[in-house]
Amino acid sequence: MQFRSCVSKGSRFNQVYIPKSMEKTIEPGDLVEVRLLKKRFRLFYSKNLQKLTEFKESIIKRIFSITGEFENVETTFIVGSFLAEKIDYNDIDVVLLVSKKSESLEKEVYSQLVNELNLKFHILAIEKQRFGHLIEACPLTRVMFSSFISSKETAIPEKRVIDKNHIKFLLMMPSDLLEIKLSSRAFYDSLRRLITIEKFLDNQALDVKIINSELNKLIGDKLFQRIKNNEEIEQKSIDDLRKIIKDKIGKIYRLL
Numbered sequence: 001m002q003f004r005s006c007v008s009k010g011s012r013f014n015q016v017y018i019p020k021s022m023e024k025t026i027e028p029g030d031l032v033e034v035r036l037l038k039k040r041f042r043l044f045y046s047k048n049l050q051k052l053t054e055f056k057e058s059i060i061k062r063i064f065s066i067t068g069e070f071e072n073v074e075t076t077f078i079v080g081s082f083l084a085e086k087i088d089y090n091d092i093d094v095v096l097l098v099s100k101k102s103e104s105l106e107k108e109v110y111s112q113l114v115n116e117l118n119l120k121f122h123i124l125a126i127e128k129q130r131f132g133h134l135i136e137a138c139p140l141t142r143v144m145f146s147s148f149i150s151s152k153e154t155a156i157p158e159k160r161v162i163d164k165n166h167i168k169f170l171l172m173m174p175s176d177l178l179e180i181k182l183s184s185r186a187f188y189d190s191l192r193r194l195i196t197i198e199k200f201l202d203n204q205a206l207d208v209k210i211i212n213s214e215l216n217k218l219i220g221d222k223l224f225q226r227i228k229n230n231e232e233i234e235q236k237s238i239d240d241l242r243k244i245i246k247d248k249i250g251k252i253y254r255l256l
Helices: 054-067 105-117 128-137 139-144 164-170 172-176 184-201 208-219 221-228 235-255
Strands: 007-009 014-016 073-079 092-098 121-127
Touching: 054 073, 054 092, 054 105, 092 105, 092 128, 105 121, 121 128, 128 139, 139 164, 139 184, 164 172, 164 184, 172 184, 172 235, 184 208, 184 221, 184 235, 208 221, 208 235, 221 235
Parallel strands: 092 121
Antiparallel strands: 007 014, 073 092
């Protein structure tokens, strides 16, 4: 004898209602078996994120369904431009909170997502224990999680920890641009990083839109769009950007 029924929450505990047609077959005190056939996925929005379209929500639910098949994955997060932009995003950023990180997990998840959804993804797996430290001490992690959708309810702690060694590590790439000529996109990423670190040390709110707006005002919309799109820029613009980077690095070291 088998039956399927939705779990209904009672006043004191979760209950399963027996179909009326089976009331003479299954009686109080009988031992029954309940088997999960299909998981109903909920989407947990961060507090400052506006509701997405049904289309995007359906994609996220499918992502959560796929990542949920991996035993090591405890929580899945969707972050980045997919949440903020209507169409101007290159891929979908997926962060996996795992009990133990393995070398093959990111590749396996990426392969399965691409095969089933035919979309581009960027996968990052973080061990649960390390995540707690990163969310408190890493400005880049905090700004990444300023907006997110998760497969489980997750609270981001307000506590911040100043890890000087980690901050100095994050300054390595912007510092390299003072001497090495890389793509214009490298200047875009480095300047956003510096603004993020500065705001973190000043205990200001970290929000991607605010950071982008501040950079736009700092260098002008024309140059902002060019380096964002990785377009070629002239030497004068490179010199101007290097001066801003140098000033920002100096201010950050004074804040440390």
